[in-house]
Amino acid sequence: MIDTTDLTRNQDLVFKALVDAAVPLSAYTILDRLRDSGLRAPLQVYRALNTLCEKGLVHRLESLNAFVACARPDCHRHETVAFAICDQCNQVSEFSDTEVEARLDAWVRGREFRAERTTIEIRGTCKGCAG
Protein backbone atom coordinates (compact mmCIF):
# COMPACT_ATOMS: atom_id res chain seq x y z
CA MET A 1 0.00 0.00 0.00
CA ILE A 2 1.24 3.49 -0.81
CA ASP A 3 2.01 5.94 1.94
CA THR A 4 0.86 9.51 1.45
CA THR A 5 1.57 10.69 4.98
CA ASP A 6 5.24 11.56 4.64
CA LEU A 7 4.95 14.04 1.84
CA THR A 8 6.56 17.42 2.14
CA ARG A 9 4.54 20.60 1.71
CA ASN A 10 5.31 21.01 -1.99
CA GLN A 11 4.85 17.33 -2.74
CA ASP A 12 1.51 17.39 -0.97
CA LEU A 13 0.34 20.44 -2.89
CA VAL A 14 1.31 18.94 -6.24
CA PHE A 15 -0.21 15.56 -5.43
CA LYS A 16 -3.50 17.09 -4.31
CA ALA A 17 -3.62 19.22 -7.46
CA LEU A 18 -3.35 16.08 -9.57
CA VAL A 19 -5.90 14.17 -7.52
CA ASP A 20 -8.35 17.09 -7.76
CA ALA A 21 -7.86 17.39 -11.51
CA ALA A 22 -8.49 13.68 -12.14
CA VAL A 23 -6.97 14.17 -15.61
CA PRO A 24 -3.33 14.59 -16.64
CA LEU A 25 -1.79 18.02 -16.04
CA SER A 26 1.43 19.48 -17.35
CA ALA A 27 3.97 20.71 -14.83
CA TYR A 28 3.27 24.30 -15.86
CA THR A 29 -0.48 23.87 -15.47
CA ILE A 30 0.13 22.54 -11.97
CA LEU A 31 2.34 25.54 -11.28
CA ASP A 32 -0.39 27.93 -12.41
CA ARG A 33 -2.92 26.27 -10.13
CA LEU A 34 -0.57 26.45 -7.14
CA ARG A 35 0.65 30.02 -7.40
CA ASP A 36 -1.85 31.09 -4.76
CA SER A 37 -0.44 28.38 -2.51
CA GLY A 38 3.01 29.87 -2.76
CA LEU A 39 4.72 28.04 -5.61
CA ARG A 40 6.66 30.37 -7.88
CA ALA A 41 9.00 28.37 -10.12
CA PRO A 42 8.77 25.32 -12.41
CA LEU A 43 11.52 23.57 -10.53
CA GLN A 44 9.46 23.41 -7.39
CA VAL A 45 6.86 21.45 -9.32
CA TYR A 46 9.32 19.24 -11.17
CA ARG A 47 11.10 18.30 -7.96
CA ALA A 48 7.85 17.31 -6.32
CA LEU A 49 6.77 15.37 -9.40
CA ASN A 50 10.04 13.43 -9.47
CA THR A 51 9.61 12.32 -5.89
CA LEU A 52 5.95 11.47 -6.39
CA CYS A 53 6.79 9.40 -9.46
CA GLU A 54 9.47 7.54 -7.53
CA LYS A 55 6.98 6.78 -4.79
CA GLY A 56 4.50 5.58 -7.39
CA LEU A 57 1.84 8.09 -6.42
CA VAL A 58 2.06 9.79 -9.79
CA HIS A 59 2.73 8.54 -13.31
CA ARG A 60 4.32 10.44 -16.15
CA LEU A 61 2.55 10.11 -19.50
CA GLU A 62 5.29 10.32 -22.09
CA SER A 63 3.07 10.94 -25.07
CA LEU A 64 1.47 13.94 -23.36
CA ASN A 65 4.39 15.38 -21.44
CA ALA A 66 2.00 15.40 -18.52
CA PHE A 67 1.43 13.76 -15.16
CA VAL A 68 -1.50 11.96 -13.60
CA ALA A 69 -2.24 10.71 -10.09
CA CYS A 70 -2.07 6.95 -9.79
CA ALA A 71 -5.55 5.49 -9.98
CA ARG A 72 -4.68 2.12 -8.51
CA PRO A 73 -3.11 1.83 -5.08
CA ASP A 74 -1.97 -1.67 -5.93
CA CYS A 75 -0.38 -0.88 -9.27
CA HIS A 76 3.03 -1.44 -7.78
CA ARG A 77 2.52 -5.14 -7.82
CA HIS A 78 3.14 -4.78 -11.51
CA GLU A 79 6.36 -3.75 -13.12
CA THR A 80 4.49 -2.30 -16.03
CA VAL A 81 1.31 -0.27 -16.22
CA ALA A 82 -0.58 0.69 -19.35
CA PHE A 83 -2.69 3.76 -19.99
CA ALA A 84 -5.64 4.35 -22.29
CA ILE A 85 -5.90 8.08 -22.89
CA CYS A 86 -8.95 9.75 -24.42
CA ASP A 87 -7.90 12.68 -26.60
CA GLN A 88 -11.40 14.18 -26.34
CA CYS A 89 -12.04 14.29 -22.60
CA ASN A 90 -8.51 13.58 -21.34
CA GLN A 91 -9.72 10.77 -19.10
CA VAL A 92 -7.06 8.17 -18.42
CA SER A 93 -7.67 4.52 -17.64
CA GLU A 94 -4.78 2.76 -15.97
CA PHE A 95 -4.47 -0.99 -16.22
CA SER A 96 -2.01 -3.83 -16.31
CA ASP A 97 -1.96 -7.12 -18.12
CA THR A 98 0.29 -9.90 -16.93
CA GLU A 99 0.30 -11.54 -20.35
CA VAL A 100 1.51 -8.36 -22.00
CA GLU A 101 4.16 -8.04 -19.33
CA ALA A 102 5.19 -11.65 -19.87
CA ARG A 103 5.48 -11.29 -23.64
CA LEU A 104 7.55 -8.12 -23.43
CA ASP A 105 9.67 -9.66 -20.72
CA ALA A 106 10.23 -12.74 -22.85
CA TRP A 107 11.35 -10.58 -25.75
CA VAL A 108 13.90 -8.62 -23.75
CA ARG A 109 15.19 -11.67 -21.88
CA GLY A 110 15.70 -13.45 -25.19
CA ARG A 111 18.03 -10.62 -26.22
CA GLU A 112 19.59 -10.19 -22.79
CA PHE A 113 18.25 -6.68 -22.67
CA ARG A 114 17.90 -5.34 -19.13
CA ALA A 115 14.60 -3.44 -18.97
CA GLU A 116 14.41 -0.55 -16.51
CA ARG A 117 11.18 1.18 -17.41
CA THR A 118 8.39 0.35 -19.83
CA THR A 119 5.91 2.79 -21.30
CA ILE A 120 2.59 1.63 -22.75
CA GLU A 121 0.19 4.36 -23.81
CA ILE A 122 -2.88 3.97 -26.00
CA ARG A 123 -4.21 7.22 -27.43
CA GLY A 124 -7.74 7.28 -28.77
CA THR A 125 -11.34 8.02 -27.95
CA CYS A 126 -13.24 6.65 -24.99
CA LYS A 127 -16.67 5.06 -25.10
CA GLY A 128 -18.43 8.13 -23.79
CA CYS A 129 -16.81 10.48 -26.30
CA ALA A 130 -17.26 8.20 -29.31
CA GLY A 131 -20.98 7.69 -28.62
Next chain:
Amino acid sequence: MIDTTDLTRNQDLVFKALVDAAVPLSAYTILDRLRDSGLRAPLQVYRALNTLCEKGLVHRLESLNAFVACARPDCHRHETVAFAICDQCNQVSEFSDTEVEARLDAWVRGREFRAERTTIEIRGTCKGCAG
Protein backbone atom coordinates in the same frame (compact mmCIF):
# COMPACT_ATOMS: atom_id res chain seq x y z
CA MET B 1 6.49 -2.18 -49.12
CA ILE B 2 7.43 1.39 -48.36
CA ASP B 3 8.16 3.83 -51.13
CA THR B 4 11.08 6.19 -50.62
CA THR B 5 11.14 7.55 -54.15
CA ASP B 6 8.51 10.26 -53.82
CA LEU B 7 10.11 12.20 -51.03
CA THR B 8 10.57 15.92 -51.36
CA ARG B 9 13.96 17.52 -50.94
CA ASN B 10 13.54 18.31 -47.26
CA GLN B 11 11.94 14.96 -46.50
CA ASP B 12 14.78 13.21 -48.25
CA LEU B 13 17.41 15.17 -46.33
CA VAL B 14 15.77 14.44 -42.99
CA PHE B 15 15.23 10.78 -43.78
CA LYS B 16 18.83 10.29 -44.88
CA ALA B 17 20.07 12.04 -41.74
CA LEU B 18 18.14 9.55 -39.62
CA VAL B 19 19.26 6.55 -41.66
CA ASP B 20 22.88 7.69 -41.42
CA ALA B 21 22.63 8.22 -37.68
CA ALA B 22 21.15 4.76 -37.04
CA VAL B 23 20.12 6.02 -33.58
CA PRO B 24 17.31 8.35 -32.57
CA LEU B 25 17.86 12.06 -33.16
CA SER B 26 15.94 15.05 -31.88
CA ALA B 27 14.48 17.44 -34.42
CA TYR B 28 16.99 20.07 -33.38
CA THR B 29 19.91 17.70 -33.76
CA ILE B 30 18.69 16.89 -37.25
CA LEU B 31 18.46 20.60 -37.97
CA ASP B 32 22.04 21.15 -36.83
CA ARG B 33 23.26 18.38 -39.09
CA LEU B 34 21.41 19.77 -42.09
CA ARG B 35 22.28 23.45 -41.85
CA ASP B 36 24.98 22.98 -44.48
CA SER B 37 22.34 21.44 -46.72
CA GLY B 38 20.23 24.54 -46.51
CA LEU B 39 17.80 23.95 -43.66
CA ARG B 40 17.41 26.97 -41.41
CA ALA B 41 14.33 26.57 -39.18
CA PRO B 42 12.89 23.89 -36.86
CA LEU B 43 9.63 23.87 -38.76
CA GLN B 44 11.31 22.62 -41.90
CA VAL B 45 12.46 19.58 -39.95
CA TYR B 46 9.19 19.05 -38.10
CA ARG B 47 7.16 19.18 -41.29
CA ALA B 48 9.38 16.61 -42.94
CA LEU B 49 9.24 14.41 -39.83
CA ASN B 50 5.45 14.54 -39.76
CA THR B 51 5.22 13.36 -43.33
CA LEU B 52 7.83 10.67 -42.83
CA CYS B 53 6.00 9.41 -39.74
CA GLU B 54 2.73 9.27 -41.68
CA LYS B 55 4.42 7.27 -44.41
CA GLY B 56 5.86 4.94 -41.79
CA LEU B 57 9.46 5.62 -42.76
CA VAL B 58 10.18 7.18 -39.40
CA HIS B 59 8.94 6.54 -35.87
CA ARG B 60 8.62 9.01 -33.06
CA LEU B 61 9.94 7.82 -29.70
CA GLU B 62 7.76 9.52 -27.12
CA SER B 63 9.95 8.84 -24.13
CA LEU B 64 12.93 10.48 -25.86
CA ASN B 65 11.24 13.25 -27.80
CA ALA B 66 13.25 11.94 -30.70
CA PHE B 67 12.85 10.24 -34.06
CA VAL B 68 14.34 7.11 -35.60
CA ALA B 69 14.31 5.64 -39.09
CA CYS B 70 12.10 2.57 -39.37
CA ALA B 71 14.23 -0.53 -39.19
CA ARG B 72 11.66 -2.91 -40.61
CA PRO B 73 10.18 -2.32 -44.05
CA ASP B 74 7.31 -4.62 -43.19
CA CYS B 75 6.39 -3.07 -39.87
CA HIS B 76 3.24 -1.65 -41.36
CA ARG B 77 1.60 -5.02 -41.31
CA HIS B 78 1.29 -4.37 -37.61
CA GLU B 79 -0.83 -1.74 -36.00
CA THR B 80 1.55 -1.51 -33.12
CA VAL B 81 5.32 -1.55 -32.93
CA ALA B 82 7.42 -1.77 -29.80
CA PHE B 83 10.87 -0.35 -29.16
CA ALA B 84 13.67 -1.46 -26.86
CA ILE B 85 15.92 1.53 -26.28
CA CYS B 86 19.38 1.28 -24.75
CA ASP B 87 20.12 4.31 -22.60
CA GLN B 88 23.84 3.66 -22.86
CA CYS B 89 24.47 3.38 -26.60
CA ASN B 90 21.12 4.71 -27.85
CA GLN B 91 20.59 1.68 -30.07
CA VAL B 92 16.94 0.94 -30.75
CA SER B 93 15.45 -2.46 -31.50
CA GLU B 94 12.08 -2.36 -33.18
CA PHE B 95 9.77 -5.32 -32.90
CA SER B 96 6.15 -6.34 -32.82
CA ASP B 97 4.29 -9.05 -30.98
CA THR B 98 0.88 -10.12 -32.16
CA GLU B 99 -0.02 -11.47 -28.73
CA VAL B 100 0.74 -8.13 -27.10
CA GLU B 101 -1.31 -6.42 -29.78
CA ALA B 102 -4.16 -8.87 -29.23
CA ARG B 103 -4.19 -8.38 -25.46
CA LEU B 104 -4.18 -4.61 -25.68
CA ASP B 105 -6.81 -4.74 -28.39
CA ALA B 106 -8.95 -6.99 -26.23
CA TRP B 107 -8.70 -4.57 -23.35
CA VAL B 108 -9.77 -1.54 -25.35
CA ARG B 109 -12.52 -3.38 -27.20
CA GLY B 110 -13.91 -4.58 -23.90
CA ARG B 111 -14.31 -0.94 -22.88
CA GLU B 112 -15.39 0.26 -26.32
CA PHE B 113 -12.33 2.47 -26.45
CA ARG B 114 -11.32 3.37 -29.99
CA ALA B 115 -7.53 3.15 -30.16
CA GLU B 116 -5.79 5.43 -32.63
CA ARG B 117 -2.14 5.12 -31.75
CA THR B 118 -0.27 2.89 -29.32
CA THR B 119 3.16 3.58 -27.87
CA ILE B 120 5.29 0.78 -26.41
CA GLU B 121 8.79 1.75 -25.36
CA ILE B 122 11.15 -0.23 -23.15
CA ARG B 123 14.05 1.78 -21.76
CA GLY B 124 17.03 -0.10 -20.39
CA THR B 125 20.46 -1.47 -21.22
CA CYS B 126 21.28 -3.68 -24.17
CA LYS B 127 23.29 -6.87 -24.03
CA GLY B 128 26.45 -5.26 -25.35
CA CYS B 129 26.37 -2.39 -22.87
CA ALA B 130 25.54 -4.55 -19.85
CA GLY B 131 28.79 -6.46 -20.40
Next chain:
DNA sequence: TTTGGAAATGTTATAGCATTACATGACTTG
Protein backbone atom coordinates in the same frame (compact mmCIF):
# COMPACT_ATOMS: atom_id res chain seq x y z
C1' DT C 1 -1.58 27.41 -72.94
C1' DT C 2 -3.65 29.18 -69.14
C1' DT C 3 -5.36 28.99 -64.71
C1' DG C 4 -6.53 27.43 -60.38
C1' DG C 5 -5.91 24.42 -56.49
C1' DA C 6 -3.10 21.49 -53.53
C1' DA C 7 1.10 20.75 -51.38
C1' DA C 8 5.64 22.10 -50.04
C1' DT C 9 8.65 25.70 -48.58
C1' DG C 10 10.67 29.83 -46.21
C1' DT C 11 10.79 32.93 -42.23
C1' DT C 12 9.83 35.05 -37.89
C1' DA C 13 7.99 34.82 -33.71
C1' DT C 14 6.11 32.55 -29.91
C1' DA C 15 4.47 28.88 -26.87
C1' DG C 16 5.40 24.94 -23.99
C1' DC C 17 8.48 21.63 -21.47
C1' DA C 18 12.60 20.74 -18.53
C1' DT C 19 17.10 21.42 -16.32
C1' DT C 20 21.48 23.82 -14.56
C1' DA C 21 23.55 26.43 -11.12
C1' DC C 22 23.84 28.36 -6.88
C1' DA C 23 22.24 30.04 -2.44
C1' DT C 24 19.46 29.20 1.66
C1' DG C 25 17.02 26.88 5.24
C1' DA C 26 15.39 22.80 8.11
C1' DC C 27 16.41 18.74 10.45
C1' DT C 28 19.07 14.94 12.19
C1' DT C 29 22.90 12.83 14.33
C1' DG C 30 27.21 12.32 16.69
Next chain:
DNA sequence: CAAGTCATGTAATGCTATAACATTTCCAAA
Protein backbone atom coordinates in the same frame (compact mmCIF):
# COMPACT_ATOMS: atom_id res chain seq x y z
C1' DC D 1 28.02 22.70 18.41
C1' DA D 2 29.50 20.68 13.84
C1' DA D 3 28.68 18.04 9.92
C1' DG D 4 25.76 15.91 6.75
C1' DT D 5 21.53 15.36 4.33
C1' DC D 6 17.43 16.66 2.33
C1' DA D 7 14.08 20.13 0.93
C1' DT D 8 13.50 24.73 -0.70
C1' DG D 9 13.94 29.30 -3.22
C1' DT D 10 15.29 31.93 -7.27
C1' DA D 11 17.15 33.19 -11.64
C1' DA D 12 18.71 31.93 -15.81
C1' DT D 13 19.02 28.99 -19.53
C1' DG D 14 18.21 25.27 -22.79
C1' DC D 15 15.36 22.08 -25.34
C1' DT D 16 11.00 20.86 -27.83
C1' DA D 17 7.12 22.21 -30.79
C1' DT D 18 3.73 25.12 -33.11
C1' DA D 19 1.27 29.51 -34.89
C1' DA D 20 0.91 32.75 -38.41
C1' DC D 21 1.75 34.42 -42.78
C1' DA D 22 3.98 34.92 -47.25
C1' DT D 23 5.80 32.58 -51.20
C1' DT D 24 6.85 29.00 -54.41
C1' DT D 25 6.29 24.62 -56.92
C1' DC D 26 3.78 21.33 -59.18
C1' DC D 27 0.18 19.27 -61.66
C1' DA D 28 -4.15 18.68 -63.68
C1' DA D 29 -8.37 20.56 -65.70
C1' DA D 30 -10.29 23.97 -68.76
